[in-house]
Amino acid sequence: MASFTKELKKITKKVKRFLSGERTIYTQRMGDLKVAKTDDYALVSYEKDGAFDYEAYKKIQEAGNRRKLNNIFVQEELISQIAQRIGPQGGIQRILCHGTRNGAEQKLFKKYFGGVEVLGTEIAETATQFEDTIQWDFHEAKPEWLGHWDLIYSNSWDHSYDPVKLFKTWESCLRPGGWMVVEHTRVHEADKVNTLDPFGISFEGLLSFMDKNTSLRFEAEIAIHDDLNRRAAFFRKPL
Ligand SMILES: C[S@@+](CC[C@H](N)C(=O)[O-])C[C@H]1O[C@@H](n2cnc3c(N)ncnc32)[C@H](O)[C@@H]1O
Structure with a gap:
């Protein structure tokens, strides 16, 4: 019964969002990180204890840069x-x-x-x-x-x-x-x-x-x- 009520709440929320023109937003995990998804886009959030972890973001970018330093993407x-x-x-x-x-x-x-x-x-x-x-x-x-x-x-x-x-x-x-x-x-x-x-x-x-x-x-x-x-x-x- 509890799970039925939970499902019903979820569906009601989705219908309300749909009627208000808002896109469906849900989150899923990517390792330690969360990914927010809408119908249009996906965005990884670098959160630690509920706050944006800028150092984690920068570290990941710098490591990627070092790994691919000689690559050229532009045409x-x-x-x-x-x-x-x-x-x-x-x-x-x-x-x-x-x-x-x-x-x-x-x-x-x-x-x-x-x-x-x-x-x-x-x-x-x-x-x-x-x-x-x-x-x-x-x-x-x-x-x-x-x-x-x-x-x-x-x-x-x-x-x-x-x-x-x-x-x-x-x-x-x-x-x-x-x-x-x-x-x-x-x-x-x-x-x-x-x-x-x-x-x-x-x-x-x-x-x-x-x-x-x-x-x-x-x-x-x-x-x-x-x-x-x-x-x-x-x-x-x-x-
Ligand atoms: C996919 S590469 C493209 C490099 C280049 N534009 C090319 O065409 O070869 C992305 C680059 O953006 C850099 N980058 C990532 N986040 C950045 C940020 N917040 N500010 C400035 N550069 C960033 C990365 O370190 C990486 O070197």
Whole structure:
């Protein structure tokens, strides 16, 4: 009887959520960590005794960075297409890339945008080994970055512990009319989350997530045909 009442309560809660338009949210365990899942996304929470454990998050990211230090995820073709899509009329002079490991994307942006200032953030202490890279957690903004950047690019946003904070921070760093280009592949999907890549969402989910949580407007998408189903979504800060 007790378990029947418990089940009934659960179902009632789900129906109420459904009627209020809220997505189904449930949690499951991943080792010591919890994963929150909605219909659209999954997010690992690095909790210890009920509080966010930033040191645990950073340690995991740094270990992952060291393990994969020589890997390059970014694809030249995608950066070349980003440059084509924004074009010489885009007025791009300052580009900020987030989660850049060994600095490969900074080189590509310099190649395809020519004569621009490019900076990359990287949480791991290995950042200092690479050109145009600073050791910095991309959830935070330096005061001088606010409204400063013409273009922000990342393929590493799935390493975020708090994607609402993340995209709001990035938005605040764009000048009016500035672009945020977010790369999406099948490894950014919700079923791919793990302790190193804590946030996962579908491409369409990402568009509505951005719409719901920022003032950025979706402008365009591009795709290259590789085995990762690589795409990029272009968002623009209103003038
Ligand atoms: C999947 S790799 C991508 C690296 C690079 N963008 C590329 O295309 O090769 C993600 C990188 O983001 C870094 N990272 C993870 N969390 C971060 C954070 N909070 N702030 C800045 N960098 C972070 C990781 O250390 C790692 O080097």
